[in-house]
Amino acid sequence: MDPRARPYRSVLYIPGSKQRALEKAKTLAVDAIIFDLEDAVAVDEKPAARALLAETLTAGGYGKRARIVRVNGLDTEWGRDDVAALAGVGPDALLLPKVESPEQLDALAALAPGVPLWAMMETPRGILNAAAIAAHPQLAGFVMGTNDLAKELGCRFRADRMPLLASLGHCLLAARAEGIVAVDGVYNAFKDEDGLKAECDQGRDMGFDGKTLIHPAQVAAANAAFAPAEAEIDLARRQISAFEEAEAAGQGVAVVDGRIVENLHIITARETLAKAAAIADLEAET
Numbered sequence: 001m002d003p004r005a006r007p008y009r010s011v012l013y014i015p016g017s018k019q020r021a022l023e024k025a026k027t028l029a030v031d032a033i034i035f036d037l038e039d040a041v042a043v044d045e046k047p048a049a050r051a052l053l054a055e056t057l058t059a060g061g062y063g064k065r066a067r068i069v070r071v072n073g074l075d076t077e078w079g080r081d082d083v084a085a086l087a088g089v090g091p092d093a094l095l096l097p098k099v100e101s102p103e104q105l106d107a108l109a110a111l112a113p114g115v116p117l118w119a120m121m122e123t124p125r126g127i128l129n130a131a132a133i134a135a136h137p138q139l140a141g142f143v144m145g146t147n148d149l150a151k152e153l154g155c156r157f158r159a160d161r162m163p164l165l166a167s168l169g170h171c172l173l174a175a176r177a178e179g180i181v182a183v184d185g186v187y188n189a190f191k192d193e194d195g196l197k198a199e200c201d202q203g204r205d206m207g208f209d210g211k212t213l214i215h216p217a218q219v220a221a222a223n224a225a226f227a228p229a230e231a232e233i234d235l236a237r238r239q240i241s242a243f244e245e246a247e248a249a250g251q252g253v254a255v256v257d258g259r260i261v262e263n264l265h266i267i268t269a270r271e272t273l274a275k276a277a278a279i280a281d282l283e284a285e286t
Protein backbone atom coordinates (compact mmCIF):
# COMPACT_ATOMS: atom_id res chain seq x y z
CA MET A 1 0.00 0.00 0.00
CA ASP A 2 1.15 3.56 -0.75
CA PRO A 3 2.21 5.02 2.63
CA ARG A 4 1.26 8.51 1.37
CA ALA A 5 -2.32 7.57 0.51
CA ARG A 6 -3.55 8.83 3.88
CA PRO A 7 -3.11 12.37 5.26
CA TYR A 8 -0.38 13.22 7.77
CA ARG A 9 -1.02 16.95 8.09
CA SER A 10 -0.98 17.03 11.88
CA VAL A 11 1.12 14.50 13.79
CA LEU A 12 0.87 15.10 17.54
CA TYR A 13 3.41 13.85 20.08
CA ILE A 14 1.92 12.64 23.32
CA PRO A 15 4.15 11.59 26.20
CA GLY A 16 3.25 7.95 26.91
CA SER A 17 3.26 8.75 30.61
CA LYS A 18 0.49 11.38 30.48
CA GLN A 19 -2.86 9.66 30.93
CA ARG A 20 -4.88 12.86 30.62
CA ALA A 21 -3.23 13.77 27.32
CA LEU A 22 -3.71 10.21 26.05
CA GLU A 23 -7.44 10.63 26.69
CA LYS A 24 -7.57 14.13 25.27
CA ALA A 25 -6.09 12.95 21.97
CA LYS A 26 -9.20 10.87 21.28
CA THR A 27 -11.09 14.13 20.83
CA LEU A 28 -8.55 16.03 18.71
CA ALA A 29 -8.73 16.51 14.94
CA VAL A 30 -5.26 15.12 14.34
CA ASP A 31 -4.34 12.92 11.41
CA ALA A 32 -1.81 10.95 13.43
CA ILE A 33 -0.44 10.56 16.92
CA ILE A 34 3.09 9.73 18.02
CA PHE A 35 2.80 7.98 21.37
CA ASP A 36 6.20 8.77 22.81
CA LEU A 37 8.28 6.57 25.07
CA GLU A 38 11.55 8.33 24.26
CA ASP A 39 12.48 11.91 25.08
CA ALA A 40 9.12 13.05 26.47
CA VAL A 41 9.22 10.40 29.19
CA ALA A 42 11.52 10.71 32.20
CA VAL A 43 13.87 7.80 32.89
CA ASP A 44 12.10 6.78 36.11
CA GLU A 45 8.72 6.75 34.36
CA LYS A 46 9.65 4.64 31.35
CA PRO A 47 8.44 1.21 32.53
CA ALA A 48 5.13 2.66 33.79
CA ALA A 49 4.64 4.64 30.57
CA ARG A 50 5.24 1.51 28.49
CA ALA A 51 2.63 -0.42 30.47
CA LEU A 52 0.12 2.46 30.32
CA LEU A 53 0.58 2.80 26.57
CA ALA A 54 0.15 -0.92 25.93
CA GLU A 55 -3.07 -0.84 27.95
CA THR A 56 -4.29 2.35 26.24
CA LEU A 57 -3.67 1.15 22.70
CA THR A 58 -5.23 -2.23 23.44
CA ALA A 59 -8.37 -0.46 24.68
CA GLY A 60 -8.47 1.69 21.50
CA GLY A 61 -10.70 4.68 20.90
CA TYR A 62 -8.46 6.62 18.49
CA GLY A 63 -10.70 6.18 15.45
CA LYS A 64 -8.96 6.65 12.14
CA ARG A 65 -6.03 8.58 13.57
CA ALA A 66 -2.78 6.83 12.66
CA ARG A 67 -1.14 5.45 15.82
CA ILE A 68 2.64 5.60 15.74
CA VAL A 69 4.66 4.49 18.75
CA ARG A 70 8.07 6.05 19.29
CA VAL A 71 10.14 3.45 21.12
CA ASN A 72 13.47 4.07 22.78
CA GLY A 73 16.58 3.23 20.76
CA LEU A 74 17.52 -0.43 20.71
CA ASP A 75 20.89 0.52 22.19
CA THR A 76 19.17 1.72 25.38
CA GLU A 77 18.00 -0.41 28.30
CA TRP A 78 14.34 0.20 27.37
CA GLY A 79 14.15 -0.21 23.59
CA ARG A 80 13.70 -3.96 23.28
CA ASP A 81 11.12 -4.09 26.09
CA ASP A 82 9.22 -1.24 24.39
CA VAL A 83 9.04 -3.20 21.14
CA ALA A 84 8.07 -6.42 22.91
CA ALA A 85 5.22 -4.65 24.72
CA LEU A 86 3.91 -2.56 21.83
CA ALA A 87 4.54 -4.26 18.48
CA GLY A 88 1.63 -6.61 19.15
CA VAL A 89 -1.02 -4.07 20.18
CA GLY A 90 -1.78 -2.98 16.62
CA PRO A 91 0.22 0.21 16.09
CA ASP A 92 0.15 1.61 12.58
CA ALA A 93 3.91 2.05 12.84
CA LEU A 94 6.87 1.92 15.19
CA LEU A 95 9.09 5.00 15.12
CA LEU A 96 12.78 4.53 15.87
CA PRO A 97 14.69 7.57 17.15
CA LYS A 98 18.12 8.73 15.93
CA VAL A 99 18.33 6.32 13.00
CA GLU A 100 21.74 6.41 11.36
CA SER A 101 21.79 3.30 9.17
CA PRO A 102 19.49 0.74 7.52
CA GLU A 103 21.04 -1.92 9.78
CA GLN A 104 19.35 -0.29 12.78
CA LEU A 105 16.04 -0.75 10.99
CA ASP A 106 16.94 -4.38 10.24
CA ALA A 107 17.33 -4.92 13.97
CA LEU A 108 13.92 -3.38 14.69
CA ALA A 109 12.30 -5.26 11.79
CA ALA A 110 13.55 -8.55 13.23
CA LEU A 111 11.75 -7.76 16.51
CA ALA A 112 8.58 -6.48 14.79
CA PRO A 113 8.08 -8.43 11.58
CA GLY A 114 5.43 -6.94 9.32
CA VAL A 115 4.92 -3.76 11.37
CA PRO A 116 5.58 -0.63 9.28
CA LEU A 117 8.59 1.29 10.54
CA TRP A 118 9.25 5.04 10.62
CA ALA A 119 12.60 6.71 11.25
CA MET A 120 13.51 9.86 13.18
CA MET A 121 16.00 11.81 11.07
CA GLU A 122 17.88 13.88 13.60
CA THR A 123 21.62 13.24 13.56
CA PRO A 124 24.23 14.33 11.00
CA ARG A 125 25.13 10.71 10.20
CA GLY A 126 21.47 9.83 9.77
CA ILE A 127 20.91 12.75 7.41
CA LEU A 128 23.96 11.79 5.36
CA ASN A 129 22.62 8.21 5.08
CA ALA A 130 19.03 9.28 4.33
CA ALA A 131 18.86 7.61 0.90
CA ALA A 132 19.90 4.20 2.23
CA ILE A 133 17.59 4.52 5.24
CA ALA A 134 14.59 5.55 3.09
CA ALA A 135 15.16 2.52 0.86
CA HIS A 136 14.69 0.05 3.73
CA PRO A 137 11.88 -2.30 2.65
CA GLN A 138 9.89 -1.97 5.89
CA LEU A 139 10.22 1.82 6.14
CA ALA A 140 7.10 3.92 5.54
CA GLY A 141 7.99 7.37 6.88
CA PHE A 142 10.55 9.94 8.01
CA VAL A 143 10.02 12.34 10.91
CA MET A 144 12.44 15.26 11.12
CA GLY A 145 13.87 15.69 14.62
CA THR A 146 14.85 19.31 14.35
CA ASN A 147 15.61 19.76 18.06
CA ASP A 148 18.16 16.98 18.17
CA LEU A 149 19.51 18.00 14.79
CA ALA A 150 20.04 21.61 15.90
CA LYS A 151 21.79 20.33 19.01
CA GLU A 152 24.09 18.08 16.96
CA LEU A 153 24.84 20.77 14.38
CA GLY A 154 25.48 23.39 17.01
CA CYS A 155 23.32 25.78 15.01
CA ARG A 156 21.04 28.53 16.24
CA PHE A 157 17.24 28.46 16.06
CA ARG A 158 16.21 31.00 13.45
CA ALA A 159 12.76 31.90 12.20
CA ASP A 160 13.77 31.07 8.63
CA ARG A 161 15.44 27.77 9.69
CA MET A 162 18.30 28.54 7.33
CA PRO A 163 20.79 26.28 9.19
CA LEU A 164 18.44 23.29 8.86
CA LEU A 165 17.29 23.68 5.27
CA ALA A 166 20.01 21.52 3.71
CA SER A 167 19.11 18.61 6.01
CA LEU A 168 15.36 19.06 5.55
CA GLY A 169 15.71 19.17 1.77
CA HIS A 170 18.09 16.21 1.69
CA CYS A 171 15.68 14.02 3.66
CA LEU A 172 12.77 15.12 1.47
CA LEU A 173 14.69 14.05 -1.61
CA ALA A 174 15.36 10.66 -0.08
CA ALA A 175 11.74 10.24 1.03
CA ARG A 176 10.32 11.21 -2.34
CA ALA A 177 12.77 8.93 -4.19
CA GLU A 178 11.31 6.00 -2.23
CA GLY A 179 7.67 7.14 -2.02
CA ILE A 180 7.56 7.30 1.78
CA VAL A 181 5.95 9.91 4.06
CA ALA A 182 8.02 12.90 5.24
CA VAL A 183 6.84 14.91 8.26
CA ASP A 184 8.50 18.13 9.36
CA GLY A 185 9.88 18.83 12.84
CA VAL A 186 8.17 20.50 15.80
CA TYR A 187 7.74 24.21 16.53
CA ASN A 188 8.75 24.59 20.15
CA ALA A 189 7.06 27.92 20.98
CA PHE A 190 3.61 26.38 21.14
CA LYS A 191 1.86 29.62 22.11
CA ASP A 192 3.26 31.55 19.12
CA GLU A 193 0.55 31.18 16.47
CA ASP A 194 2.15 33.42 13.84
CA GLY A 195 5.50 31.69 14.11
CA LEU A 196 3.85 28.28 13.85
CA LYS A 197 1.87 29.29 10.78
CA ALA A 198 5.01 30.59 9.05
CA GLU A 199 6.89 27.38 9.79
CA CYS A 200 3.96 25.20 8.64
CA ASP A 201 3.79 27.19 5.39
CA GLN A 202 7.52 26.79 4.88
CA GLY A 203 7.28 23.02 5.41
CA ARG A 204 4.35 22.77 3.01
CA ASP A 205 6.17 24.86 0.41
CA MET A 206 9.15 22.51 0.66
CA GLY A 207 6.95 19.47 0.06
CA PHE A 208 6.51 17.91 3.51
CA ASP A 209 3.31 15.92 4.10
CA GLY A 210 2.71 17.51 7.48
CA LYS A 211 4.17 18.75 10.73
CA THR A 212 4.88 17.15 14.06
CA LEU A 213 3.24 19.01 16.95
CA ILE A 214 3.63 19.13 20.71
CA HIS A 215 0.38 20.76 21.85
CA PRO A 216 -3.32 20.58 20.87
CA ALA A 217 -3.32 24.33 20.17
CA GLN A 218 -1.09 23.67 17.14
CA VAL A 219 -3.40 21.24 15.36
CA ALA A 220 -5.62 23.61 13.41
CA ALA A 221 -2.71 25.53 11.88
CA ALA A 222 -1.06 22.35 10.62
CA ASN A 223 -4.30 20.94 9.24
CA ALA A 224 -4.93 24.16 7.34
CA ALA A 225 -1.39 24.57 6.00
CA PHE A 226 -0.98 21.03 4.70
CA ALA A 227 -4.44 20.62 3.14
CA PRO A 228 -5.02 21.75 -0.43
CA ALA A 229 -6.55 25.23 -0.35
CA GLU A 230 -9.92 25.84 -2.05
CA ALA A 231 -8.14 27.81 -4.77
CA GLU A 232 -5.78 24.89 -5.41
CA ILE A 233 -8.69 22.46 -5.66
CA ASP A 234 -10.52 24.77 -8.04
CA LEU A 235 -7.42 25.18 -10.20
CA ALA A 236 -6.82 21.41 -10.26
CA ARG A 237 -10.38 20.81 -11.50
CA ARG A 238 -10.08 23.47 -14.19
CA GLN A 239 -6.70 22.14 -15.31
CA ILE A 240 -8.05 18.62 -15.67
CA SER A 241 -11.10 19.77 -17.56
CA ALA A 242 -9.09 22.05 -19.89
CA PHE A 243 -6.52 19.34 -20.54
CA GLU A 244 -9.20 16.76 -21.35
CA GLU A 245 -10.74 19.21 -23.81
CA ALA A 246 -7.34 19.86 -25.39
CA GLU A 247 -6.66 16.14 -25.67
CA ALA A 248 -10.05 15.57 -27.31
CA ALA A 249 -9.06 18.22 -29.85
CA GLY A 250 -5.82 16.33 -30.52
CA GLN A 251 -3.56 18.71 -28.57
CA GLY A 252 -1.09 17.84 -25.82
CA VAL A 253 -1.10 21.20 -24.07
CA ALA A 254 -3.84 23.40 -22.59
CA VAL A 255 -3.68 26.93 -21.18
CA VAL A 256 -5.33 27.85 -17.85
CA ASP A 257 -5.01 31.29 -16.24
CA GLY A 258 -2.34 32.17 -18.78
CA ARG A 259 -0.12 29.18 -17.93
CA ILE A 260 0.53 26.03 -19.87
CA VAL A 261 -0.87 22.77 -18.57
CA GLU A 262 0.83 19.55 -19.64
CA ASN A 263 0.39 15.95 -18.63
CA LEU A 264 2.77 16.35 -15.67
CA HIS A 265 0.62 19.15 -14.26
CA ILE A 266 -2.40 16.88 -14.54
CA ILE A 267 -0.64 14.30 -12.37
CA THR A 268 -0.17 16.98 -9.69
CA ALA A 269 -3.77 18.15 -10.15
CA ARG A 270 -5.08 14.61 -9.64
CA GLU A 271 -2.88 14.20 -6.55
CA THR A 272 -4.32 17.44 -5.14
CA LEU A 273 -7.87 16.18 -5.62
CA ALA A 274 -6.98 12.76 -4.18
CA LYS A 275 -5.47 14.41 -1.11
CA ALA A 276 -8.54 16.60 -0.61
CA ALA A 277 -10.77 13.52 -0.87
CA ALA A 278 -8.63 11.56 1.60
CA ILE A 279 -8.83 14.45 4.08
CA ALA A 280 -12.60 14.66 3.68
CA ASP A 281 -12.88 10.89 4.33
CA LEU A 282 -10.72 11.11 7.41
CA GLU A 283 -12.57 14.12 8.80
CA ALA A 284 -15.91 12.40 8.28
CA GLU A 285 -14.82 9.53 10.49
CA THR A 286 -12.68 11.05 13.27
Ligand SMILES: CC(C)(COP(=O)(O)OP(=O)(O)OC[C@H]1O[C@@H](n2cnc3c(N)ncnc32)[C@H](O)[C@@H]1OP(=O)(O)O)[C@@H](O)C(=O)NCCC(=O)NCCSC(=O)C[C@H](O)C(=O)O
Pocket residue numbers: 012013014015020021022024025036039040120122144145146147148149185186190213214215216
Ligand atom coordinates in the same frame (compact mmCIF):
# COMPACT_ATOMS: atom_id res chain seq x y z
C1 LIG B 1 4.25 21.37 26.27
C2 LIG B 1 3.43 20.69 27.34
C3 LIG B 1 4.35 20.24 28.48
C4 LIG B 1 2.39 21.66 27.88
O1 LIG B 1 1.59 20.94 28.78
P1 LIG B 1 0.41 21.59 29.63
O2 LIG B 1 0.99 22.72 30.44
O3 LIG B 1 -0.28 20.49 30.37
O4 LIG B 1 -0.53 22.20 28.55
P2 LIG B 1 -1.98 22.73 28.70
O5 LIG B 1 -2.34 22.92 30.12
O6 LIG B 1 -2.08 23.91 27.81
O7 LIG B 1 -2.86 21.54 28.14
C5 LIG B 1 -4.22 21.75 27.80
C6 LIG B 1 -4.88 20.43 27.59
O8 LIG B 1 -4.25 19.74 26.50
C7 LIG B 1 -3.71 18.51 26.94
N1 LIG B 1 -2.43 18.32 26.26
C8 LIG B 1 -1.32 19.04 26.38
N2 LIG B 1 -0.38 18.59 25.56
C9 LIG B 1 -0.92 17.56 24.90
C10 LIG B 1 -0.44 16.69 23.90
N3 LIG B 1 0.83 16.79 23.44
N4 LIG B 1 -1.28 15.77 23.42
C11 LIG B 1 -2.55 15.65 23.88
N5 LIG B 1 -3.07 16.46 24.83
C12 LIG B 1 -2.25 17.39 25.33
C13 LIG B 1 -3.55 18.64 28.44
O9 LIG B 1 -3.57 17.37 29.02
C14 LIG B 1 -4.75 19.47 28.77
O10 LIG B 1 -5.87 18.60 28.72
P3 LIG B 1 -7.20 18.88 29.58
O11 LIG B 1 -6.73 19.25 30.93
O12 LIG B 1 -7.94 17.58 29.53
O13 LIG B 1 -7.90 19.99 28.86
C15 LIG B 1 2.67 19.48 26.75
O14 LIG B 1 1.88 19.97 25.73
C16 LIG B 1 3.53 18.33 26.29
O15 LIG B 1 4.00 17.54 27.12
N6 LIG B 1 3.70 18.20 24.98
C17 LIG B 1 4.39 17.10 24.37
C18 LIG B 1 5.89 17.27 24.51
C19 LIG B 1 6.56 16.14 23.80
O16 LIG B 1 5.95 15.16 23.44
N7 LIG B 1 7.87 16.26 23.55
C20 LIG B 1 8.62 15.27 22.89
C21 LIG B 1 8.47 15.36 21.42
S1 LIG B 1 9.34 16.68 20.69
C22 LIG B 1 10.72 15.88 20.10
O17 LIG B 1 11.34 15.20 20.86
C23 LIG B 1 10.97 15.96 18.62
C24 LIG B 1 12.27 15.36 18.11
O18 LIG B 1 12.69 14.19 18.71
C25 LIG B 1 13.36 16.38 18.02
O19 LIG B 1 14.50 16.06 18.36
O20 LIG B 1 13.07 17.49 17.54
Ligand SMILES: [Mg+2]
Pocket residue numbers: 039097120122145147148
Ligand atom coordinates in the same frame (compact mmCIF):
# COMPACT_ATOMS: atom_id res chain seq x y z
MG1 LIG C 1 14.74 13.96 19.01
